[in-house]
Amino acid sequence: MTRTTGVRPAPGTILAIVLGAGLPLAFVGVFFAWPVGAMVGRGLFADGALDLGGFGEVLARPRTLRLIGLTVGQAALASVICVLLGLPVAHVLYRLRFTGQRMLRALVVLPFVLPTVVVGVAFRTLLRDGGLLGPLGLDGTFAAIMLALVFFNIAVVVRTVGSTWEGLDSRQEEAARVLGASPQRVWWTVTLPRLAPAIVSAAAIVFLFCSTAFGVVLVLGGTRFGTIETEIYLLTTQFLDLRGASVLSITQLVVVVAVLLVAARARGRRTAQRRVAAAASARRPRLGDAPAIAVTLLVAAFLALPIVTLVLRSLRTADGWGLGNYLALGGTGSRNALVVPVWVALGNSLAIAVQATAIALLIGLAASLLISRRPRSAGLRRALGGFDGALMLPLGVSAVTVGFGFLITLNQPPFDLRSSPILIPIAQALVALPLVVRTLLPVLTGIDSRMRESASVLGSPPWRVLRDVDLSIGWRPVLAAAGFAFAVALGEFGATSFLSRPDRPTLPVVIFRLIGLPGGDNFGMALAASVVLAAVTVGVIALVERLRVGTMGAF
Amino acid sequence: MQKRNRIIGLTLASALAVGLAGCATSDSAADGAEQIVLVTHDSFALSDGVLEKFTEQTGIEVQVQAAGDGGELVNKLVLTKDSPLGDVVFGIDNTFASLAVNEGVLENYASPQLTAAEEPYLLPAGSGREQLTPIDNGDVCINVDHEWFAEEGLAEPVTLDDLVSPKYKDLLVAPAANSSSPGLAFLLATIAAYGDDGWQGYWQKLVDNGVKIDAGWSDAYYVDFSGPSSEGDRPLVVSYASSPPFEVPEGSSVAPTGALLDTCFRQTEYAGVIAGTEHADAAQQLVDFLFSVEVQNDIPESMYVFPVNALATLPEGWSDYAEIAENPYVIEPAEIDANRTEWISEWAAIATP
Numbered sequence: 001m002t003r004t005t006g007v008r009p010a011p012g013t014i015l016a017i018v019l020g021a022g023l024p025l026a027f028v029g030v031f032f033a034w035p036v037g038a039m040v041g042r043g044l045f046a047d048g049a050l051d052l053g054g055f056g057e058v059l060a061r062p063r064t065l066r067l068i069g070l071t072v073g074q075a076a077l078a079s080v081i082c083v084l085l086g087l088p089v090a091h092v093l094y095r096l097r098f099t100g101q102r103m104l105r106a107l108v109v110l111p112f113v114l115p116t117v118v119v120g121v122a123f124r125t126l127l128r129d130g131g132l133l134g135p136l137g138l139d140g141t142f143a144a145i146m147l148a149l150v151f152f153n154i155a156v157v158v159r160t161v162g163s164t165w166e167g168l169d170s171r172q173e174e175a176a177r178v179l180g181a182s183p184q185r186v187w188w189t190v191t192l193p194r195l196a197p198a199i200v201s202a203a204a205i206v207f208l209f210c211s212t213a214f215g216v217v218l219v220l221g222g223t224r225f226g227t228i229e230t231e232i233y234l235l236t237t238q239f240l241d242l243r244g245a246s247v248l249s250i251t252q253l254v255v256v257v258a259v260l261l262v263a264a265r266a267r268g269r270r271t272a273q274r275r276v277a278a279a280a281s282a283r284r285p286r287l288g289d290a291p292a293i294a295v296t297l298l299v300a301a302f303l304a305l306p307i308v309t310l311v312l313r314s315l316r317t318a319d320g321w322g323l324g325n326y327l328a329l330g331g332t333g334s335r336n337a338l339v340v341p342v343w344v345a346l347g348n349s350l351a352i353a354v355q356a357t358a359i360a361l362l363i364g365l366a367a368s369l370l371i372s373r374r375p376r377s378a379g380l381r382r383a384l385g386g387f388d389g390a391l392m393l394p395l396g397v398s399a400v401t402v403g404f405g406f407l408i409t410l411n412q413p414p415f416d417l418r419s420s421p422i423l424i425p426i427a428q429a430l431v432a433l434p435l436v437v438r439t440l441l442p443v444l445t446g447i448d449s450r451m452r453e454s455a456s457v458l459g460s461p462p463w464r465v466l467r468d469v470d471l472s473i474g475w476r477p478v479l480a481a482a483g484f485a486f487a488v489a490l491g492e493f494g495a496t497s498f499l500s501r502p503d504r505p506t507l508p509v510v511i512f513r514l515i516g517l518p519g520g521d522n523f524g525m526a527l528a529a530s531v532v533l534a535a536v537t538v539g540v541i542a543l544v545e546r547l548r549v550g551t552m553g554a555f
Numbered sequence: 556m557q558k559r560n561r562i563i564g565l566t567l568a569s570a571l572a573v574g575l576a577g578c579a580t581s582d583s584a585a586d587g588a589e590q591i592v593l594v595t596h597d598s599f600a601l602s603d604g605v606l607e608k609f610t611e612q613t614g615i616e617v618q619v620q621a622a623g624d625g626g627e628l629v630n631k632l633v634l635t636k637d638s639p640l641g642d643v644v645f646g647i648d649n650t651f652a653s654l655a656v657n658e659g660v661l662e663n664y665a666s667p668q669l670t671a672a673e674e675p676y677l678l679p680a681g682s683g684r685e686q687l688t689p690i691d692n693g694d695v696c697i698n699v700d701h702e703w704f705a706e707e708g709l710a711e712p713v714t715l716d717d718l719v720s721p722k723y724k725d726l727l728v729a730p731a732a733n734s735s736s737p738g739l740a741f742l743l744a745t746i747a748a749y750g751d752d753g754w755q756g757y758w759q760k761l762v763d764n765g766v767k768i769d770a771g772w773s774d775a776y777y778v779d780f781s782g783p784s785s786e787g788d789r790p791l792v793v794s795y796a797s798s799p800p801f802e803v804p805e806g807s808s809v810a811p812t813g814a815l816l817d818t819c820f821r822q823t824e825y826a827g828v829i830a831g832t833e834h835a836d837a838a839q840q841l842v843d844f845l846f847s848v849e850v851q852n853d854i855p856e857s858m859y860v861f862p863v864n865a866l867a868t869l870p871e872g873w874s875d876y877a878e879i880a881e882n883p884y885v886i887e888p889a890e891i892d893a894n895r896t897e898w899i900s901e902w903a904a905i906a907t908p
Contacts (some may be wrong), residue, residue, distance in 0.1 A: 042634075120774065121774065128779065131786075230734075234734065237627040238627070238734075240630040240633060338600075404634060407640065419592065500621070501621070513597065515777070517801070517859075518798040518801040519784060520801075520802070524784075
């Protein structure tokens with residue numbers, strides 16, 4: 001309302017932008033861009049001279065082309081499936097009101113934190129000849145990989161879209177209905193456009209996760225399938241073919257940037273909208289919700305099947321059914337398989353995940369608040385768009401490249417962190433950061449900027465505007481993001497295994513160690529530990545969901 | 556100006572983050588004791604108190620840093636040659652020893668306590684003997700589910716040749732040579748057995764006979780193998796000679812699985828001093844300690860491999876189930892290093908079309 005054109009931005013705005021951008025940029029720069037750049041540089045500079053001949057040679061290999069095609073294909077297909085299945089689930093879990101809802105919301109996130117190697121084994125137990133789903137003949141097929149990718153990533157769509165959806169004012173839909181629009185028409189013209197930014201965000205994240213999927217593809221695809229990621233891993237760790245790995249890393253980067261650009265374009269114009277308390281938008285289920293509820297039940301069954309397999313198997317011991325595997329968690333496994341008891345590892349995991357969540361929230365919030373602003377200069381707007389994209393990159397680049405990059409860059413003061421324990425939460429935060437930003441942004445950008453302007457005009461200092469407008473509207477997604485970041489950090493294995501110290505392992509690292517040893521007791525313990533990891537995660541997320549209801553009105 | 560408040564907030568936030576990073580780095584520099592870093596693979600483990608004894612004896616503190624498995628470990632050392640990851644490395648095996656030596660990541664030091672009795676484990680002169688001290692060894696062999704074969708009334712296979720016989724069609728599962736270290740060891744066993752020109756034909760026959768290739772060891776062992784703690788229906792799996800003892804039920808003396816000792820490839824693991832260390836003397840003492848009887852006696856129960864020191868004793872019961880191949884297949888480390896990439900590519904073309 002008070003918006004006038006042609007006014008120069010106040011000097012304070014520019015300073016805030018510089019600082020708000022500075023922290024996230026420094027973080028991503030030091031812990032992501034620099035290590036990746038150094039690794040790629042090693043591959044491209046042979047004996048001090050730039051050697052681009054590798055591009056032609058590596059990209060001309062038929063295997064490379066096939067892998068690029070497979071990577072893009074499976075990530076795109078998995079994103080589409082996740083959105084199609086995730087939307088009805090988000091509707092049921094975030095727009096309707098029924099008992100057990102919070103538990104279901106937490107359960108959906110479960111797969112996200114389960115160690116891929118354990119899920120891989122659980123899936124293959126179901127799919128192999130003679131398994132429960134053996135007759136479907138899916139073992140080692142493309143469909144098996146697809147099932148697993150959807151299993152792991154559907155939570156991204158449900159939570160990202162859900163946290164936006166629950167705050168949408170349902171009176172717009174009701175008004176349209178009263179005016180005679182069919183439910184379909186309401187969906188296409190009223191609801192979907194308002195959800196679009198969140199959907200595109202979620203799809204982009206799923207795409208990035210899937211295009212760098214590693215363990216699942218390796219375990220379930222057998223050796224017939226692969227991705228750019230698995231190839232980079234093999235070239236780097238097994239053959240030290242840095243040239244080949246660099247070329248593929250750059251290819252991966254190009255694909256990821258292209259996807260991010262498409263996503264940014266598709267997110268399109270931001271629409272200002274009023275957000276309401278979830279209680280106001282949620283309603284009891286009606287007959288019209290039956291299809292969505294059916295899909296939700298199907299998805300729930302699909303998510304539960306491998307988990308139930310896991311739980312049942314964890315209760316099986318050498319002497320029949322029992323809690324033996326769980327009791328064993330207090331020890332260090334048969335023949336001292338572990339350095340520390342599993343409970344100690346769980347404690348390590350929790351402590352590290354809290355640190356990682358704090359880092360990811362701090363940086364993600366600073367970045368989101370900044371990106372959600374709409375500077376008047378087109379140049380600044382474009383810069384913010386680019387900044388937004390840069391924060392997403394860590395999801396789309398090979399963990400192997402980042403990890404090896406750490407080794408060759410973070411080795412001198414002031415960043416002599418190679419063997420420092422702080423590197424673990426930092427690496428986990430790097431993975432969680434894009435999720436935090438993508439969860440917060442759709443909500444923060446949805447805030448009508450006139451609210452901030454009115455608050456300012458009425459005499460609120462900027463920090464009060466921040467508190468009373470941005471945070472009072474955005475605190476739900478902040479908590480959602482915190483729970484999500486925590487879950488990601490808790491389950492993170494790739495970077496953690498790369499950095500963790502043997503005397504202070506995390507739970508996923510311990511699980512990986514147990515499942516790598518022969519013997520029924522160790523296998524049973526690995527499964528029991530996975531169930532514990534899953535249970536703790538569900539518990540934490542459920543707690544966060546409850547907490548946010550408890551603090552309602554505190555702002 | 557009111558905007559300033561916001562800026563102060565952001566400045567505080569960044570200060571907090573820097574502080575967080577700062578306090579974490581300072582705890583690595585400890586009190587006056589000399590500290591060295593042992594870089595090793597993910598499976599490194601010793602019983603409680605063993606490394607502490609080393610600290611008691613020498614005043615040197617050891618920090619253990621895991622750096623991935625087999626090839627990954629060596630490749631990390633190569634990559635960080637200019638700024639070493641640590642002072643001592645343990646876990647370089649004979650399949651990657653030549654690479655480490657040729658890339659110059661190791662100082663010239665082998666434990667003076669080595670005797671003629673350890674000769675079989677030593678690397679050839681000029682190709683690792685001067686830099687690497689053998690610490691342990693283990694065989695990668697086909698494991699067999701005795702119960703399955705007894706129930707079927709089928710004689711168990713004995714040799715690599717048997718595995719391609721139609722009698723044993725669809726019974727073997729193996730981890731892939733390009734993503735698993737026992738998988739690579741099994742490939743090397745077949746190369747040693749059938750020679751440069753023969754192994755491709757052998758693998759073609761294995762594929763025609765229905766061998767199943769999984770990505771990793773866990774997958775092959777727990778999902779597809781039919782052993783007592785596994786889910787699958789294939790009674791033959793590529794694993795370690797030390798795996799069968801784990802399957803012996805408590806209170807029983809009969810092992811339900813066994814290793815086919817004519818199908819083994821021997822992996823020997825070495826320790827060495829990392830080039831560029833500033834604690835050369837302490838590092839050498841640690842290498843000696845790893846070879847000492849104290850550690851060697853602890854190795855079987857902590858890492859499920861055999862000690863190399865002739866004076867070491869095996870734990871009770873260990874030798875009953877865990878057997879050692881008398882004539883394992885071997886290939887010179889230098890030859891492995893020269894051909895590894897090509898072999899794996901050729902293998903992938905045959906086994907994972």
